[in-house]
Structures are given as structure tokens and as C-alpha cells.
Amino acid sequence: MANILIIDDSPTDVKIFSGALERAGHKVTSAGTAEAGIDAAHKSKPDLVLMDVIMPGMNGFQATRTLTKDPDTKAIPVLIVTTKSMQTDRMWGMRQGAKDVLVKPVSEKDLVERVNKFLVANG
Numbered sequence: 316m317a318n319i320l321i322i323d324d325s326p327t328d329v330k331i332f333s334g335a336l337e338r339a340g341h342k343v344t345s346a347g348t349a350e351a352g353i354d355a356a357h358k359s360k361p362d363l364v365l366m367d368v369i370m371p372g373m374n375g376f377q378a379t380r381t382l383t384k385d386p387d388t389k390a391i392p393v394l395i396v397t398t399k400s401m402q403t404d405r406m407w408g409m410r411q412g413a414k415d416v417l418v419k420p421v422s423e424k425d426l427v428e429r430v431n432k433f434l435v436a437n438g
Contacts, residue, residue, distance in 0.1 A: 321345040322352030323367035335423040349378035368397040383412025
């Protein structure tokens with residue numbers, strides 16, 4: 316079982332992702348803004364972060380860069396989950412330090428497989 320932090324301002328997406336990950340045996344917490352998510356990551360040191368991109372205030376690209384450049388949180392893999400499906404968005408997300416970019420809507424199977432892949436790689 317891994318501890319996963321979801322940073323997403325959509326309660327619907329948080330509920331969908333949490334349900335899928337909890338059914339796969341993971342413990343899930345969430346934050347509704349990038350700023351709150353960065354604070355939560357520092358406090359709880361999750362095993363993995365799922366990051367939305369389009370949020371009020373700081374966006375997910377900025378938050379990913381903040382987490383992956385900080386010595387305290389840089390070892391935590393960040394997976395971006397976004398509606399932005401352009402190749403340039405994917406490339407930009409990876410340049411910010413994300414391990415992967417998934418496009419919403421993402422199937423439960425794909426979400427769990429990608430999360431588990433990076434948990435194994437990081438564990």
C-alpha cells in the first residue's frame with residue numbers, strides 16, 4: 316500500500332481517482348490547490364503525487380516544478396493528469412519534472428497501472 320496525494324481542484328476527479336486507487340489498495344489524500352498540495356507533500360511525504368494542471372492560483376506545471384526542484388520533495392514521483400492533450404503540454408510537463416502525463420478522462424485500469432509502475436520504479 317502506498318500513500319498517494321492527489322492535487323486537483325475538481326471534487327469529481329478527486330473522487331474518481333481516489334476510488335480507483337483505494338480499490339487498488341492505496342491510501343489517498345487530496346488537496347484542492349497547488350499551494351495546499353505543496354504544503355501537504357512537505358508534511359506527509361507521499362509515495363506519489365497525481366497533479367492536475369488547470370487550477371486557480373498556481374498551476375500544476377508550476378507546482379510540479381516546485382516539488383521536483385525542492386531537495387525535500389524531489390524524490391516523490393509526480394504524474395500529471397490533465398485535460399490538456401497537446402504534445403507540447405506533455406513535453407512541458409515532463410520538462411517540469413513529471414514522470415508521466417495522463418490525459419483525462421483516464422480509465423481506472425490505466426491510472427492504476429501507471430501509478431503502480433512508478434511506485435515500483437521508485438521503491
